[in-house]
Amino acid sequence: MTVPTSTNDGLLSFVSTRSLERKQVSFAGLPLPTSITKHKSPISLGGGRPHSGFFPVNKITLEVSSSPFNADTTEKVISKKDSKTLDITKGFQYGPTEGHPELISFAKSLINRVNEPGYEDWDLTLTNGTGDSLHKIFNLIINPGDVILIENYTYVPVISNIINYGGIVVPVELNFEKGGIDVGKFEKLLENWESGPYKHFKRPKGLYTIPTGQNPSGLTQSHEDRKKIYDLSSEYEFLIIEDDPYGYIQLSEYFDGDFNKFSTNDYSVDKYIEEDLPNSYIQYDTEGRVLRLESFSKIFAPGSRLGFIVGHAKFIKRIIDHANVSTRAPSGISQLIVNSVIEQFDGVDGWLNWNIQISEEYTARKNLLIKTLKSSESFKKGQFDIIEPKSGMFLSININFPNDDDDEEEDYRDQVEQLRYKALEQGVIVVLGKNFTTDESFAKKARFIRTTIATQDSDEEILEAGRRLSSAIKLYFESV
Amino acid sequence: MTVPTSTNDGLLSFVSTRSLERKQVSFAGLPLPTSITKHKSPISLGGGRPHSGFFPVNKITLEVSSSPFNADTTEKVISKKDSKTLDITKGFQYGPTEGHPELISFAKSLINRVNEPGYEDWDLTLTNGTGDSLHKIFNLIINPGDVILIENYTYVPVISNIINYGGIVVPVELNFEKGGIDVGKFEKLLENWESGPYKHFKRPKGLYTIPTGQNPSGLTQSHEDRKKIYDLSSEYEFLIIEDDPYGYIQLSEYFDGDFNKFSTNDYSVDKYIEEDLPNSYIQYDTEGRVLRLESFSKIFAPGSRLGFIVGHAKFIKRIIDHANVSTRAPSGISQLIVNSVIEQFDGVDGWLNWNIQISEEYTARKNLLIKTLKSSESFKKGQFDIIEPKSGMFLSININFPNDDDDEEEDYRDQVEQLRYKALEQGVIVVLGKNFTTDESFAKKARFIRTTIATQDSDEEILEAGRRLSSAIKLYFESV
Known part of the structure; x- marks a missing residue:
């Protein structure tokens, strides 16, 4: 039986204004x-x-139960040489909204090792990937009419997250020669906001930026410019939302031959951190105004749907509160597969070594x-x-x-x-x-x-x- | 360094009204x-x-790569006797927001086999579990001031989802003798809405109900009452949001001995469907006014964070549009583990047989x-x-x-x-x-x-x- 057209159209009367007005970019x-x-x-x-x-996974083998309780609970936690058996009793169970303690602890160690924030009271929460992180961050900060600065060419789906909460995007120009946001133009924009082209809008509440290997340009912002942009955020009181899914993928400079610095014998995790990985904005941050987004999509696998947000504990707590009444915890199965691989790599430095490869x-x-x-x-x-x-x-x-x-x-x-x-x-x-x-x-x-x-x-x-x-x-x- | 208290408090000025007013029940x-x-x-x-x-999983074994591209792509898809190797190239990759086609197809077959809707133009989408389903459904339907009926004792976190969108909950009484919503009282409430205790509210837009093995009461609504409640939803034009995480867990009647009908030799999947599984409201539905929520949490594992919503294609499309700008797809790793187990059970009837066990x-x-x-x-x-x-x-x-x-x-x-x-x-x-x-x-x-x-x-x-x-x-x- 098909639904009569009249009734069918009547279904629209149940739809919220929110859904009717939703835009997708x-x-x-x-x-x-x-x-x-x-x-x-x-x-x-x-x-x-x-x-x-x-x-980083070649093979997953699954042993299915023939009936409930046909294996000892303890049999569900087995380690084998050259392979790792997950603790199913835990990963398959309900877990904390912010993520399992093991993966949270890894992520915190990674941040401390590579991108230590400039203040103490920071925290992090896992999310279902960066798409979910962005939606939660803009849910956290945007009131209708709030302005978010974005790079003039950017990952445009993020605009959907902003405008669907009533936010307004204002583009800031990239400098294709220097790499990243054109700091000179950016400073002028902020300095002259009240007389500039966006004077009818409020002053910006946040800057959304992909500072490393930017999408779509591939550009990377220099350290000097990052420091200047952070100082501007402090002076003009806006947040920096740093989206960094590609940052761990570093590229050594092209020359006409086979040289690849990551293949050289004396290359090391320390060099990778000190010489190659760009600073995160959160390293300059002393005020809790940076929200840093990492993702396992590009360096582990997109199907993990796992990412995390680092920022001031006050913001992170509110993001977890939001998750509690919406998405809940990310997949425990994903978390345990990711965590198990990281354990097999022997933690943070082994993981960074994978990123070097x-x-x-x-x-x-x-x-x-x-x-x-x-x-x-x-x-x-x-x-x-x-x-x-x-x-x-x-x-x-x-x-x-x-x-x-x-x-x-x-x-x-x-x-x-x-x-x-x-x-x-x-x-x-x-x-x-x-x-x-x-x-x-x-x-x-x-x-x-x-x-x-x-x-x-x-x-x-x-x-x-x-x-x-x-x-x-x-x-x-x-x-x- | 700790953040100065003044600045720290200043962070609150970045927080949206939405976040400041969020309630958790x-x-x-x-x-x-x-x-x-x-x-x-x-x-x-x-x-x-x-x-x-x-x-339904006893053991997962993981073979980790020593370096990128160290295995053939084809090696990532291997079947072994007594175990099943997942197609990692697919489950670990980006996937459709509504879920991978294999699992969508399984869920549709399950619905067709057990709870066929009374109209043709239905669809379904996977979600990150029922918490996520509920949040998406109330996002879809609630405008401030809209009324949702709920059982007077219910899974109260759902109230958070309703009130945070500005909705109002009105309780309807359970009948602990008969099981489920007291249909007599329910009908009177609807009949006399304009003169009753909730006359200052709008007429209800939806009923949220857990009709089978209700949480917390454990009650199950009879078929006759379900039919009556559906007819009332049609007469008084409200939606039915049927939350059914426990429905596949059937319990045979107690008597003082060891008899358990599910252990008997002539018990079958057909008997399970025909004699035991209660009808879903969606089976009575000819107008697209029922949204049915299933979950893999109780009958597979909570850590899968997988569920699905069945309903009119017009609603499902809007829910997917919402996911596109928020959660995105559920974990592909979860989907492939779940799908692989179901394949090993040989599809719908094997899966139902697991549910019988x-x-x-x-x-x-x-x-x-x-x-x-x-x-x-x-x-x-x-x-x-x-x-x-x-x-x-x-x-x-x-x-x-x-x-x-x-x-x-x-x-x-x-x-x-x-x-x-x-x-x-x-x-x-x-x-x-x-x-x-x-x-x-x-x-x-x-x-x-x-x-x-x-x-x-x-x-x-x-x-x-x-x-x-x-x-x-x-x-x-x-x-x-």
Whole structure:
């Protein structure tokens, strides 16, 4: 039986205003024109799904019960050589909303080892991944009309979290040469807020930033600039929401050869922390105004749906209170699988060593893509620049479009779309920078495309993707 | 360094009104007076944590990578005799917000086999367990001032979800003799809403009910009453939110012996469905006004943090839209462990057979507790009645307090607290019915205590718990 249309429509009368008005912002591209003939076996430089080779688990074996109570309780906690049996009695049971003590303790040790906050009264809570962390943080801080600063190109789904609570986003410009937020422009914006373009809004309550291996640009903010931005947050009294899913993926600088510093014999966890890992904003923080978000998605596995928030205990307690009446605890099964792997790695330093190995693999991938792109005819003709990333999984390419007219306002939106079509015809999927902003003026200016080196199956696939991309650019330039 | 107090307090200025006003309702008991000497090894008849013997997994073995890409991708999908290796490449990867197709497909088959909705356009989505389902449903339907009917004794944390969105709860009375909501009183309440005690509120938008093995009462609503309540929902145009975490746990009727119908040779999945499992409200539903909530917490394991919501596709789509901007997908690792166990059980009927075995064990536990209680001096003296449950893990006991005074309004609150102290001294933890309501008049009337047969380690522990409880009641009666 189908429901009569009248009644069916009547169901809408039960829906809250909140649900009716909910908005979703995504960076999905425009639909393809039918005139485009897509390549039969495209390679993706698009999505940020890490290849399963990056997952630190090779195999899980499960022994299922034939009937309840057919095994001793104690049999459910067994250790075997070269493998680790989880304590099912605990991981499968209800657990604390903030996470099991073992994983909380690991996360705190990791923070103390790598990114120690500048004050004592900090705490952390596990979440169901960074999407959940962001939703909880904006639930915590936003009243209607509150302003959150975001990078002018950013992970746009976060905008949904802000605007659905009545918040307003104001973009701050990235500096593609220097890396990260343009601190000069940022300071001017704050200094002149009351006379600037956003004077009709309240002063900002927070800055949402991805300072390391930024999505989509791949940029990393320098230490000096981080310190300045922290000082500005203190002066102008706003929070810093530091989203750092990619930070542990460090990339050594490209040169034309096989050198990879993470493969060298004298590289160590201490060097990784002291020389490579960027400072977290929370290290400068003496006032509890930084909320740091970590995630197990990129360096363990996305399916874990586990992340954590570090911040002042007063904020963390409120986030846990929110979880108590909404999501409750993250999956205990996920927590025990993650915790068990970390135990097998012998804790914090072993875990960081795994992250160094991840960094080594990403560096190799990044270098391979750069080498291929640089050797292309298109690159040699100056048709594009490579914005080499220092961290993370994204590498952006700036297209030097031929027909710039200095008299008119830049608007690359159609040109980058045309280039994307060419890329799809050549068999490579890329994502356009213009889709990572909700501000029309920045969408117009975006002449960069985002590539990702996380998903490909082999070196050959990365090489081929680079060849296809550069030939697509070349063909585009020939067509205009 | 500690944060200066002034700044520290200043952090509150960043907190939203939403967070400042958030309320949490719990059924935690009052703090114990210092005069009470607790037993050294108490047995719990309190919490609803299923014993790990009910978890269908005996052992998980994990093979950790020594470095990224050290195993073939294909090696991550291996089947072995007597064990099942999960497809890590999928379960550890990002997955659809509504859940992986395999588990969605299982849940739909289960619904079709057991509780087929009375209309076609239904759908379902996985959630992070029923706590998360409830939060999403009340997010979907509640505007400030909307009224939700709840059983007068209920799982009170759900009240938090309702009032934090500005909703109002109105209790409807349970009938402890007949089981479930008292339909006569319920109908009168709806009929006379505009002249009744809640006339200053809007008409109800929804009924939240746990119709099977209700928490805390253990009561189960009859089929006839369910049909009547559904008809009332249609007549008075409200939704039914059916929370059913315990429904698959069926209990065969007590008699003084070892008979357990689930152990008999000719018992079958068909009999289980046709003769024992109560109808879901969604089976009567032709209009899409029922939202059915299932959970893997009680019949798989709480740490899975997995549940699902069944309802009209229009509602389910909005719930998924909400998840997209908040929790995202539930843990993929949980989903694959659960799905793998179900596959090993050979799908829906094998899974139901597991539920029959769970029912057999719970029936044995329930019968053991009843037998012990009935054989006590206290029971024989008529000091308490046993409310025998037909489903679930809760068994309530009504205390026949000696000093009832017909002239005065009943108020058992102090008496049940005193009884709880006696129980703690005797070494048994129970939960008081009065803590499962936010309505003072029902708190006063609550002379029942909730016991749970889910957590004990052995038959002996259940026997001993029963002995301790009945002697606590006896001692209480001697003391007054």
